[in-house]
Amino acid sequence: MVTDPNAPKSAYFLVEDKQAVLTATLAVIVDNEPGVLARVVGLFSGRGYNIESLTVAETDHQKHTSRITIVTSGTKDVITQIKAQLGRLVPVHRVVDLNVDKPGIEREMALVKVAGEGDRRVEALRLSDAFRARVIDTTHTSFVFELTGAPSKIDAFVDLMKPLGLVEVSRTGVVAIARGAEAM
Amino acid sequence: MDREQTIETDDAELTGAEIVVRALRDQGVEHIFGYPGGAVLPIYDALFQQDAVEHVLVRHEQGAAHAAEGYARSTGKPGVLLVTSGPGATNAVTGLADALMDSIPVVCFTGQVPTHLIGSDAFQECDTTGITRPCTKHNYLVRDVNDLARIIHEAFYVAKSGRPGPVVIDVPKDVQFKKGRYVGPANVEHRTYRPQTKGDPRAIQRAVEMMAAAKRPVFYTGGGVINAGPQASKLLRELVKLTGFPITSTLMGLGAFPASDPQWLGMVGMHGTYEANLAMNRCDLMINIGARFDDRVTGRLDAFSPHSKKIHVDIDASSFNKTVKCDVPVLGDAAEVLREMLAAWKALGRTNEPAAMKSWNAQVDEWRARKSLGYRCSDEVIKPQYAIERLYQLTKDRKTFVTTEVGQHQMWAAQHFHFDEPNRWMTSGGLGTMGYGVPAAVGVQVAHPDALVIDIAGEASVQMTLQEISTAIQYRLPVKIFILNNEYMGMVRQWQQLLHGGRYSHSYSEALPDFVKLAEAYGAVGIRATTPAELDAKILEMINTERPVIFDCVVDKNENCYPMIPSGAAHDEMILADAQDQPGVTEAGRQMV
Numbered sequence: 001m002v003t004d005p006n007a008p009k010s011a012y013f014l015v016e017d018k019q020a021v022l023t024a025t026l027a028v029i030v031d032n033e034p035g036v037l038a039r040v041v042g043l044f045s046g047r048g049y050n051i052e053s054l055t056v057a058e059t060d061h062q063k064h065t066s067r068i069t070i071v072t073s074g075t076k077d078v079i080t081q082i083k084a085q086l087g088r089l090v091p092v093h094r095v096v097d098l099n100v101d102k103p104g105i106e107r108e109m110a111l112v113k114v115a116g117e118g119d120r121r122v123e124a125l126r127l128s129d130a131f132r133a134r135v136i137d138t139t140h141t142s143f144v145f146e147l148t149g150a151p152s153k154i155d156a157f158v159d160l161m162k163p164l165g166l167v168e169v170s171r172t173g174v175v176a177i178a179r180g181a182e183a184m
Numbered sequence: 185m186d187r188e189q190t191i192e193t194d195d196a197e198l199t200g201a202e203i204v205v206r207a208l209r210d211q212g213v214e215h216i217f218g219y220p221g222g223a224v225l226p227i228y229d230a231l232f233q234q235d236a237v238e239h240v241l242v243r244h245e246q247g248a249a250h251a252a253e254g255y256a257r258s259t260g261k262p263g264v265l266l267v268t269s270g271p272g273a274t275n276a277v278t279g280l281a282d283a284l285m286d287s288i289p290v291v292c293f294t295g296q297v298p299t300h301l302i303g304s305d306a307f308q309e310c311d312t313t314g315i316t317r318p319c320t321k322h323n324y325l326v327r328d329v330n331d332l333a334r335i336i337h338e339a340f341y342v343a344k345s346g347r348p349g350p351v352v353i354d355v356p357k358d359v360q361f362k363k364g365r366y367v368g369p370a371n372v373e374h375r376t377y378r379p380q381t382k383g384d385p386r387a388i389q390r391a392v393e394m395m396a397a398a399k400r401p402v403f404y405t406g407g408g409v410i411n412a413g414p415q416a417s418k419l420l421r422e423l424v425k426l427t428g429f430p431i432t433s434t435l436m437g438l439g440a441f442p443a444s445d446p447q448w449l450g451m452v453g454m455h456g457t458y459e460a461n462l463a464m465n466r467c468d469l470m471i472n473i474g475a476r477f478d479d480r481v482t483g484r485l486d487a488f489s490p491h492s493k494k495i496h497v498d499i500d501a502s503s504f505n506k507t508v509k510c511d512v513p514v515l516g517d518a519a520e521v522l523r524e525m526l527a528a529w530k531a532l533g534r535t536n537e538p539a540a541m542k543s544w545n546a547q548v549d550e551w552r553a554r555k556s557l558g559y560r561c562s563d564e565v566i567k568p569q570y571a572i573e574r575l576y577q578l579t580k581d582r583k584t585f586v587t588t589e590v591g592q593h594q595m596w597a598a599q600h601f602h603f604d605e606p607n608r609w610m611t612s613g614g615l616g617t618m619g620y621g622v623p624a625a626v627g628v629q630v631a632h633p634d635a636l637v638i639d640i641a642g643e644a645s646v647q648m649t650l651q652e653i654s655t656a657i658q659y660r661l662p663v664k665i666f667i668l669n670n671e672y673m674g675m676v677r678q679w680q681q682l683l684h685g686g687r688y689s690h691s692y693s694e695a696l697p698d699f700v701k702l703a704e705a706y707g708a709v710g711i712r713a714t715t716p717a718e719l720d721a722k723i724l725e726m727i728n729t730e731r732p733v734i735f736d737c738v739v740d741k742n743e744n745c746y747p748m749i750p751s752g753a754a755h756d757e758m759i760l761a762d763a764q765d766q767p768g769v770t771e772a773g774r775q776m777v
Contacts, residue, residue: 031375031376034325034327035314035325039317042317042318046318080505081505084501084502087501087502088346088347088500088502090342090376090377091322093376
């Protein structure tokens with residue numbers, strides 16, 4: 001830990017954290033009650049944590065529990081602290097780190113709109129096939145592709161579409177689940 | 185429908201307002217603090233028609249919140265407040281944030297505009313749950329009267345369990361009018377919230393083995409011990425006695441261990457004693473029970489107790505490794521863990537190496553001999569430390585409760601007023617809320633009508649909520665407001681002197697009221713002391729007055745609060761009152777405050 005003489009005068013923390021920044025995917029099971037998402041999101045903004053992606057939906061309609069998947073980044077200590085802070089929210093049942101606690105797999109879905117004619121259109125369609133994307137809407141001059149995969153795969157596809165007439169991208173954010181037979 | 189039938193239906197169902205009052209009664213609530221307004225009138229109507237729950241009318245909703253805090257801290261029971269929508273709720277926010285920071289169980293009812301008007305910018309509407317979400321432990325907006333009773337019982341459970349805190353229940357006016365089912369507390373169980381209270385036996389075993397092997401151990405205890413109830417203080421005393429280790433405490437934990445005991449080191453931290461801070465710095469084992477390594481305690485983190493292993497007992501897992509790495513975290517309630525530790529310590533049947541303990545105690549005594557709380561006495565002017573000392577000496581044989589505002593007077597009170605019992609000391613630690621003391625004293629006096637309740641105040645802080653003296657008059661609460669009047673926001677002035685070249689920017693308390701006349705205007709008693717010679721007699725006069733008193737104690741204007749660890753410094757870099765050449769504050773330290 002090093003004291004930074006150039007830190008702004010309003011800053012309270014004098015120590016600069018030299019630890020490496022990691023990415024973590026957290027699965028959070030919560031009671032689906034009003035304001036629960038605001039509570040989780042407010043915790044992140046209030047304590048200065050990052051949210052890189054967030055997805056949420058009710059996953060058990062009988063018990064009214066939702067699963068929130070949050071991709072966040074921070075040092076190891078910060079990620080431990082994020083988990084502890086989430087854990088103390090009253091409507092939170094469980095917090096699992098799907099990198100550390102249990103190895104998990106991640107998927108994201110994207111809808112990608114590409115407009116173009118001639119060779120560019122053919123090339124877009126050919127590439128979409130290579131990425132196992134599906135065409136879910138088409139006109140003579142456009143496609144909407146549906147694509148599922150790891151976020152990096154979607155990034156790669158979107159990059160490839162840029163010179164071919166990329167118009168718009170809509171992504172769901174990451175959902176994740178632990179590998180193996182057991183529940184989290 | 186004939187008349188009889190109507191009555192029968194009435195009996196079966198209660199209005200939302202009646203449910204609130206019934207639930208309070210079933211929760212054992214005897215007093216609530218509040219202020220009426222449009223959106224809570226049905227609840228006030230229900231309160232009017234019963235005697236079980238006594239309502240104390242405050243003068244500002246912030247006062248209601250602090251009074252509820254004072255009530256809670258002095259009794260261990262949740263404090264309850266009732267305020268209206270909009271400004272009623274926003275005024276209470278400071279008190280809620282204060283209760284969250286200091287982990288005080290508080291249940292706050294707020295009125296809300298009728299459900300069909302929510303979101304329409306109706307008169308006195310605000311997004312209460314949105315505003316209070318980050319400054320409460322939990323909050324609820326009640327949309328269905330049939331959920332109301334369950335929510336209230338849940339709220340009390342949440343406020344009290346685990347790490348305590350404030351809970352808001354926002355009740356729209358139409359829900360207060362509607363009729364619904366009432367359920368009692370026995371029929372309500374929270375779906376998810378089950379804080380772990382029992383410590384892990386393996387961690388406890390490891391902890392006591394480390395304790396037995398330690399050569400320079402120190403206990404560092406905090407508000408968690410107070411929150412865990414009087415039993416926790418008792419167990420702590422037993423464990424400390426058995427081990428023979430020295431013990432210090434945070435501001436929040438004062439009273440858990442008796443200050444009159446020879447093992448007591450005094451308070452730790454920025455204005456803690458030399459012996460406490462040095463013991464923390466040089467120890468080889470720190471046993472933290474219910475404290476959270478607050479920045480006012482640790483000072484510079486990279487120099488905080490560099491050679492020690494740390495055991496950390498806390499009810500809140502997020503306290504572990506938040507700022508200071510601990511070697512053995514023990515998650516659980518302080519009382520339960522202390523009970524297990526005590527049993528494990530006895531079972532271990534070992535004692536620390538006598539030579540090591542002897543030399544450690546000798547070292548501690550050497551630091552003690554430095555008498556870091558010393559100050560230069562004066563015959564002409566009342567030194568603030570002297571005033572607190574005299575106040576302590578003249579009240580220590582009574583059942584005395586002390587609240588404070590925030591600033592120099594608060595630190596002097598922590599240093600020079602000594603507490604032998606828990607729940608006798610109410611101060612705003614985490615949030616540092618000026619204006620806390622007067623309403624908190626009102627709350628304490630409501631809970632303990634026969635006790636001596638003193639707010640040790642500063643002339644600046646006290647003006648933030650002084651109107652609550654009117655509440656004290658109305659309810660015949662003989663609180664004593666003991667103002668150390670130095671005509672400055674003393675702590676601000678002290679920092680400006682040490683950090684900003686003596687440029688006293690806006691820290692002089694200009695245009696002060698005459699506190700004696702002010703007291704009289706309210707119907708209280710005003711007393712002023714200006715010389716050390718008359719101080720004792722005036723303090724006795726205050727104590728013997730069975731009415732609220734505002735005591736204007738005119739003290740030395742330029743006294744600084746020492747010892748002091750400047751921000752950005754380590755525990756062994758303290759400034760002592762008698763140091764000839766005081767170390768300057770580094771640039772790094774300047775940024776910290």
